[in-house]
Amino acid sequence: MPRCEPTDGSDPGAEAARATPQPSPTRAPPGPGTMRAATTHALLALLTSLVALSPPAQAEGDASSSQEASSGGVLADEVNLDDLDDLVPLSEATGLTVQDIRILGLGRTSPGVVERELYIARGQLLREEDLTESIQRLWNTALFRDVRYQLTRAPEGGVVVWLAVGERWTTIPIVKFGGGGGSTYFIVGVYDPNAFGEYIELGGQYQNTNLNTHSGVVWFREPRFLGLRLRWSAELWYTNIVRPLYRDGTNVLEGGYNQERLQVFNAFDYEVVRYVQVGVGFEFDNDRFNTRNLTEDQQAANDAFGLDLPSGGRTSFAEARLILGRLDRDEFLFQGVQMTNRFKRASKLIGSELNLNFIHSETLAFLRLPWRSNLATRVTVGHNNTDADQHLFFIGGLDYMRGYFDGQLRGHNFWQANVEYRIPSVDTSWVVLQHVGFADVGDVSDSFADLATFERAPRTSLGLGVRLMSPRIYRLTVRFDYAVTLENDTPQAISFSAAQFF
Structure with missing residues (x-):
């Protein structure tokens, strides 16, 4: 699925190349009213998912x-x-x-x-x-x-x-929800990974974040373009997000801004041999910034700290990718290792107003264990050399570090790792109930040397969760997690979505 949803472990190979800690869709910590509304959306989405377990004949x-x-x-x-x-x-x-x-x-x-x-x-x-x-x-x-x-x-x-x-039934109405790191969202749309019965994915969706910002995307994917083992991906995005900013990775709010982005993405990945893919891509971003949709606390923090808005404008990226390994699936279980390495270069030579380099590597590893259980791991590292705030790495509870505010950690360099043990208590051809124990660890810094020498203890959280899935319906998963950080407090303990965390 597109990047405005958490990566779904049911199809990790399709998402690995795009699972980058760019501006995520949900940002501002909600008040009590927002959380009540989010709970309502969660219950509605869960009911919709259960009804969907009986697909049309x-x-x-x-x-x-x-x-x-x-x-x-x-x-x-x-x-x-x-x-x-x-x-x-x-x-x-x-x-x-x-x-x-x-x-x-x-x-x-x-x-x-x-x-x-x-x-x-x-x-x-x-x-x-x-x-x-x-x-x-x-x-x-x-x-x-x-x-x-x-x-x-x-x-x-x-x-x-x-x-x-x-x-499987593959024409999927999208009614999804998610929360973590003080942010919530809900999504409606429709997609089909087997459009016209030809293994072509078409989709579109609308996303509302914290009940006050609106985003949307349409996408096309052809995994066997021209009858070859050549994957073509095309996406058109409009995102509107609130980005809260926290002081030095703490949960002390120092301001925020509203970011609007128009994005066009196009890429090709070719399978050279069985476990090696190479790819090229092009991405165009046009960003604008303002203070609309900020909470009173965020606006007050802006005034107190004198925050200046980032400069908007165009950024054009040329991208090269190398994908090594493969993840094999058997119903809801996975086996194998896959590493996705990406290098992006923004240059004025291709119409960008910024010059910057971006390096990102993500490794997913899954091991099948007795009792139909899975050991799942993800390790990610990244580096960029820009001072443009919108292109820094933002890491938090929505997509990388459960238990922390979304985007709480930001900087030029980062590393993080997730480990999950997944075991089912119910395993039928219609419904699977999976129980999960997990650990998330990582850190962000402007100094690569500080990360490499562990100048400070990495951020760490532990937790438990459950997953409700249906093997008969493409990628149907409902996830609830509860995380506790190993620091003095836990900013945001609950994380939930209609997808695996990774």
Whole structure:
């Protein structure tokens, strides 16, 4: 999903390249009235999510395939592949010619989407590693809640590969909410990662932050542009956020401002080999600043400390990316390591009013453990060389450090790490209830040497949380976390959203 939502762990590979601590969508600490309204939005979103657990019958009822070999009208759930005639064990089928590939269970999704992900092909010799990789790639699209295979002897010799998939409901109304670090938001919109049944993502949404600012975005993503393993992403944003400023990383308010930004983003990522992607992108930002929508406390702090508003204007970035590794999924579980490295350069040569360098690296690592549990980790580091306040790193409770005010920590350099242990108590084909213990740690500084030598103890928080998910509905997750910092006080203990924290 786009950046105005917390990163959803159900699709970490799709978000890693954009999960950067840029101005987040929710900023000002709300008063009691705002928190009551946020609670109402949270309950409404939770009710909507539960109702959505019964998707329209079209999601699976119209399961005929345009492919002749798909046993039209037969759902994957209704097929027992073990009942097929002339079954061949994989050990015996390895090295035989693939005479045919037959796909069961497709309704909305084009057979070409499935075939495009396969490492096996008609007329080629079957290799175990290619078949295993094909099955995993189908899981990784997140379009299917079930992927199975079976092998049978072909009448003319060789082998027939049977694939049975169970489609997820992917046309998703967006009714989401979130809070943390003293900020709350709600989002409405709609998106579909399988538009027209072609594995193309289209979406749009409106976001309201703290009931007083309005933002929106429309986006397009094509993971297999031109039929290649080339991902094309395009986004158009208008964001309007209040940015509170805190003194030296404490929870002492020293002012704030309102930032309006028009942003255009376009990028391409190409899979060179199985675990290596390279990418290029272009981003254009046009910023304006004012004091509208500030709270009385923020305005009073501005007056007391004599805060000057940042200079607005245009910033144009050229970006290069290197993505190493991969995250593999199996329903709501993940396995693997993926590192996303980004270098952005803003220059007057490409129309920018600022010159700056931006370096950012994020590593996600997931380990499957017994009892259908997951150990999830995220480590992020960043550096930039600008004095423009809007391009500094802002770290806080909404997206990186639970238990702190959103944007409480800011500077030119940062590092942070999150660790979560996720284990389910309820695990059915419709509903999963996951329990989470977590730790967040990190720091921000204008001096890289201070971070590298740990001149001060890093900020740390610990906590517990729950997740409510549905394997049958694309990325449906409701999250509630409670965090306590290891310092004298905890500015903002509760964090919640309709997504995994990462």
